Amino acid sequence: xxxxxxxxxxxxxxxxxxxxxxxxxxxxxxxxxxxxxxxxxxxxxxxxxxxxxxxxxxxxxxxxxxxxxxxxxxxxxxxxxxxxxxxxxxxxxxxxxxxxxxxxxxxxxxxxxxxxxxxxxxxxxxxxxxxxxxxxxxxxxxxxxxxxxxxxxxxxxxxxxxxxxxxxxxxxxxxxxxxxxxxxxxxxxxxxxxxxxxxxxxxxxxxxxxxxxxxxxxxxxxxxxxxxxxxxxxxxxxxxxxxxxxxxxxxxxxxxxxxxxxxxxxxxxxxxxxxxxxxxxxxxxxxxxxxxxxxxxxxxxxxxxxxxxxxxxxxxxxxxxxxxxxxxxxxxxxxxxxxxxxxxxxxxxxxxxxxxxxxxxxxxxxxxxxxxxxxxxxxxxxxxxxxxxxxxxxxxxxxxxxxxxxxxxxxxxxxxxxxxxxxxxxxxxxxxxxxxxxxxxxxxxxxxxxxxxxxxxxxxxxxxxxxxxxxxxxxxxxxxxxxxxxxxxxxxxxxxxxxxxxxxxxxxxxxxxxxxxxxxxxxxxxxxxxxxxxxxxxxxxxxxxxxxxx
Numbered sequence: 001x002x003x004x005x006x007x008x009x010x011x012x013x014x015x016x017x018x019x020x021x022x023x024x025x026x027x028x029x030x031x032x033x034x035x036x037x038x039x040x041x042x043x044x045x046x047x048x049x050x051x052x053x054x055x056x057x058x059x060x061x062x063x064x065x066x067x068x069x070x071x072x073x074x075x076x077x078x079x080x081x082x083x084x085x086x087x088x089x090x091x092x093x094x095x096x097x098x099x100x101x102x103x104x105x106x107x108x109x110x111x112x113x114x115x116x117x118x119x120x121x122x123x124x125x126x127x128x129x130x131x132x133x134x135x136x137x138x139x140x141x142x143x144x145x146x147x148x149x150x151x152x153x154x155x156x157x158x159x160x161x162x163x164x165x166x167x168x169x170x171x172x173x174x175x176x177x178x179x180x181x182x183x184x185x186x187x188x189x190x191x192x193x194x195x196x197x198x199x200x201x202x203x204x205x206x207x208x209x210x211x212x213x214x215x216x217x218x219x220x221x222x223x224x225x226x227x228x229x230x231x232x233x234x235x236x237x238x239x240x241x242x243x244x245x246x247x248x249x250x251x252x253x254x255x256x257x258x259x260x261x262x263x264x265x266x267x268x269x270x271x272x273x274x275x276x277x278x279x280x281x282x283x284x285x286x287x288x289x290x291x292x293x294x295x296x297x298x299x300x301x302x303x304x305x306x307x308x309x310x311x312x313x314x315x316x317x318x319x320x321x322x323x324x325x326x327x328x329x330x331x332x333x334x335x336x337x338x339x340x341x342x343x344x345x346x347x348x349x350x351x352x353x354x355x356x357x358x359x360x361x362x363x364x365x366x367x368x369x370x371x372x373x374x375x376x377x378x379x380x381x382x383x384x385x386x387x388x389x390x391x392x393x394x395x396x397x398x399x400x401x402x403x404x405x406x407x408x409x410x411x412x413x414x415x416x417x418x419x420x421x422x423x424x425x426x427x428x429x430x431x432x433x434x435x436x437x438x439x440x441x442x443x444x445x446x447x448x449x450x451x452x453x454x455x456x457x458x459x460x461x462x463x464x465x466x467x468x469x470x471x472x473x474x475x476x477x478x479x480x481x482x483x484x485x486x487x488x489x490x491x492x493x494x495x496x497x498x499x500x501x502x503x504x505x506x507x508x509x510x511x512x513x514x515x516x517x518x519x520x521x522x523x524x525x526x527x528x529x530x531x532x533x534x535x536x537x538x539x540x541x542x543x544x545x546x547x548x549x550x
Contacts, residue, residue: 022457032063098199116147135158172219203317372421373418446462450503454510
């Protein structure tokens with residue numbers, strides 16, 4: 001039997017919105033004390049079927065086997081999810097209707113989302129983060145043939161919850177699926193669902209008239225009709241008819257009016273427009289189509305040869321094609337297609353107003369610079385936030401100078417007080433350059449957490465506490481890095497590396513042992529050199545967190 005205290009712990013844990021790894025370990029440890037019959041009574045027939053996998057060990061299993069059995073059961077039958085009638089769930093539903101699938105048969109309950117890991121790598125990371133936030137379970141990632149990647153979850157509760165919200169299990173085309181009714185209850189649900197649908201089955205095209213055109217295409221007619229209906233609810237006017245494409249065996253709706261396209265980008269903020277390879281493709285194609293006839297012909301001939309060499313008939317978006325088009329445009333036209341030209345080209349085709357100066361905008365840029373310490377990073381941040389009108393780096397500098405002049409403040413002194421911070425990622429998607437100032441602050445927070453918990457706390461719990469601290473301190477740079485599709489994975493890894501190192505330091509601190517920095521730098525799990533470790537330790541000593549002999 002469980003004690004009153006143990007029962008109280010279980011109730012407190014289950015009431016939480018989301019369970020972390022420490023919560024799961026604690027509840028598994030308590031439940032493993034119960035006889036198997038009591039566990040079946042508590043967890044239901046699904047657990048009874050689950051126990052059949054362990055019958056070779058006997059019916060009332062020993063504690064170790066019982067813990068393993070319960071843990072594996074919870075991995076596929078979650079205690080709780082964060083799914084509901086809300087914005088994030090609405091976006092996930094849009095993604096599932098586009099590139100997802102639900103499967104449930106003979107105790108196998110599976111959710112799959114298939115994406116393109118080569119051409120849309122940032123979006124793969126974005127969707128994985130969204131799934132982790134909502135589903136509260138492990139996301140299994142498996143690379144498919146070609147460019148594909150599958151994000152997969154096994155869970156009866158998740159499938160059951162999504163079905164209760166209005167999704168259908170099985171073949172989406174055969175079922176001719178539509179959007180769940182609850183999406184139409186709220187404008188913000190519509191916006192998020194449209195985002196999920198467009199990011200999966202939508203496209204941003206550049207037509208021969210040198211204009212951008214949006215389209216949404218799906219094999220389920222009711223879903224395309226719902227996309228049309230949701231656009232109208234936001235006063236985004238699609239083309240009058242929904243067309244059937246016999247070649248692709250799919251229904252299609254276009255958004256061709258420039259004001260509606262701009263409104264779509266500004267309201268929906270699709271991840272598709274944020275993908276750097278796609279932005280290169282869109283801008284390069286616009287630059288190509290706006291060149292002289294002779295230049296166009298030269299580029300056209302190179303494209304034809306490229307298609308022949310690659311055994312392709314259509315020159316459409318891909319990472320490879322984007323860089324090829326960029327390269328031939330640069331060589332033919334004698335230009336450099338950098339981020340500033342890409343942003344300027346996309347702004348121009350959308351007839352966006354010039355990024356004019358105003359005081360509130362300049363104040364915002366000042367705050368961003370103080371937090372991000374780089375005009376290039378400000379641009380990356382604005383793109384990640386879904387802004388359409390992106391300023392040139394020189395424009396940002398000009399606005400900052402004008403703002404400081406109006407306020408009668410010393411611009412150069414302010415710059416010196418806010419020196420540039422560099423963040424560099426290598427080819428293995430790992431952080432190799434990180435600002436010392438920011439790293440020192442992270443080490444301080446991590447060490448204080450470890451000391452408070454006497455070094456007995458999981459990495460998952462520390463990350464959770466760090467994120468809460470970032471929110472409390474309104475640390476724009478860390479909140480952005482952890483949510484940016486480009487930076488989030490290397491940032492999480494960097495935090496885990498810092499946690500591992502600091503655990504070693506605090507272990508020595510608690511045991512009153514001296515830290516051998518040379519030996520520590522040779523640890524294969526510590527990715528910092530001797531000099532960097534020395535600088536980190538010296539700072540912690542200076543702040544009084546560690547003593548001199550640590």
